Amino acid sequence: MHTTVGIIGGGPAGLLLARLLHNSGIDCVVLESRDRAYVEHRQRAGILEQSTVDVLRSSGAGERLDREGLVHDGIELRWDRKAHRIDFPSLTGGRRVWVYAQTEVCKDLIALQLKDGAPLLFEAQVLAVEGATANIKTGDRPVIRYTHEGQDKTLICDYVVGCDGFHGVARDAVPESIKKTYERVYPYSWFGILADVPPSSDELVYAHSPRGFALLSMRSPSVSRLYLQVPNGTDPADWSDERIWDELDARFAIDGDWTLERGPITSKGVLPMRSFVSEPMSYGRVFLAGDAAHIVPPTGAKGLNLAAADVIVLARAFANLKDTGSAELLDAYSDTCLKRVWRAEHFSYFMTSTLHTDPDQSAFETRLQISQLDRIASSPYAAAELAENYAGLHIG
Numbered sequence: 001m002h003t004t005v006g007i008i009g010g011g012p013a014g015l016l017l018a019r020l021l022h023n024s025g026i027d028c029v030v031l032e033s034r035d036r037a038y039v040e041h042r043q044r045a046g047i048l049e050q051s052t053v054d055v056l057r058s059s060g061a062g063e064r065l066d067r068e069g070l071v072h073d074g075i076e077l078r079w080d081r082k083a084h085r086i087d088f089p090s091l092t093g094g095r096r097v098w099v100y101a102q103t104e105v106c107k108d109l110i111a112l113q114l115k116d117g118a119p120l121l122f123e124a125q126v127l128a129v130e131g132a133t134a135n136i137k138t139g140d141r142p143v144i145r146y147t148h149e150g151q152d153k154t155l156i157c158d159y160v161v162g163c164d165g166f167h168g169v170a171r172d173a174v175p176e177s178i179k180k181t182y183e184r185v186y187p188y189s190w191f192g193i194l195a196d197v198p199p200s201s202d203e204l205v206y207a208h209s210p211r212g213f214a215l216l217s218m219r220s221p222s223v224s225r226l227y228l229q230v231p232n233g234t235d236p237a238d239w240s241d242e243r244i245w246d247e248l249d250a251r252f253a254i255d256g257d258w259t260l261e262r263g264p265i266t267s268k269g270v271l272p273m274r275s276f277v278s279e280p281m282s283y284g285r286v287f288l289a290g291d292a293a294h295i296v297p298p299t300g301a302k303g304l305n306l307a308a309a310d311v312i313v314l315a316r317a318f319a320n321l322k323d324t325g326s327a328e329l330l331d332a333y334s335d336t337c338l339k340r341v342w343r344a345e346h347f348s349y350f351m352t353s354t355l356h357t358d359p360d361q362s363a364f365e366t367r368l369q370i371s372q373l374d375r376i377a378s379s380p381y382a383a384a385e386l387a388e389n390y391a392g393l394h395i396g
């Protein structure tokens, strides 16, 4: 089998790239190791930036998002038993964010792809990418080796895009001699729950507390998504529903009128936190996009949006190659993306380290966090810096 662009991974990055290439008349094949139900139900991100919403709409995947997505104009920060709202449109020249879960983005893109898009193979496990060469101009074609329906197969590609997440194989195509990785593993995790109860706030609430961080988010007007900072290695089985609600109550507590509504918990899971970047994001005819190239801790809600931004740049570069014969944009792909990636890495690190309590944290460091939060509440410039980063920067 031969294709122009072989895409490894059918998460948001791979599925969106396939849609954008299809719309530009460029053929591709998507190889996804999991089955369809798994990809459609994997509980992950929940916030879409304006630019992610724009690309989903313009690519034809925005219909249900426009019907069911919740538009949010701000977030609330809590600390020291106080609450402060950050208003995005007034601080960013009109930008806002959408609550629409990654599971729903994937369902919409998969439905479109199976209706009229390029081939999307589930349970196709990629073993390796072979023949990536440093020279994009040579005729050498990379080959994807994979297994499907119990057989070993090969896919010959003009280009390969690794959208196979942090644990994927595509990153191995970049030789160790030129690869540089940067990493930070955090000394805490997030314990996430879904609960059948209307969210107790119209907007997301990010809470700093002496007991650790908590986040109130949502999936719909009737489903809440909540997170608690917990020690690494926490077993969800050790947390009864009552203990979870009591801990959330304690961390969100403010002076004044506010109640956290409780309801049946339908899912529990623990998520470790990591910052990671692998440079460069391309080697010869192989490109990396999304979590395959970089990971952020979820406190800034950037993971899914970074993946979307990468594939927008990449799809534009492939379209330019098709239309003009120039590989200039493809050559610039890694540098173009890394500028935005490092900004998001910094913002995600900033949100994480400002709002969480490190197990070894000193009283001095806690006072610095409080002082930083006070500054955001008292200065429109500090608030605008947060709002711009959260609602999404235009870089690349």
Ligand code: RFL
Residues within 6 Å of the ligand: 008, 009, 010, 011, 012, 013, 014, 031, 032, 033, 034, 039, 043, 044, 045, 046, 047, 102, 124, 125, 126, 127, 163, 164, 165, 166, 167, 168, 169, 271, 289, 290, 291, 292, 298, 300, 301, 302, 303, 304, 307
């Ligand atoms: P994905 O979504 O990981 O998709 C990669 C896809 O590649 C497949 N795959 C392979 N296919 C074929 N052959 C192989 N050898 C393969 N190896 C892997 C996988 O099955 C998968 O379908 O990466 P992508 O597309 O780059 O999208 C990125 C986002 O998923 C990610 O940034 C965010 O979801 C991060 N993230 C969160 N971000 C937030 O902003 N808020 C969150 O609450 C949040 N929760 C999460 C998360 C990431 C998580 N992971 C990866 C551990 C919760 C979790 C559990």
Ligand code: PHB
Residues within 6 Å of the ligand: 044, 045, 046, 047, 204, 217, 218, 225, 298, 299, 300, 301, 302
């Ligand atoms: C979510 O709804 O899952 C969510 C929202 C905001 C974040 C992280 C996760 O920063």
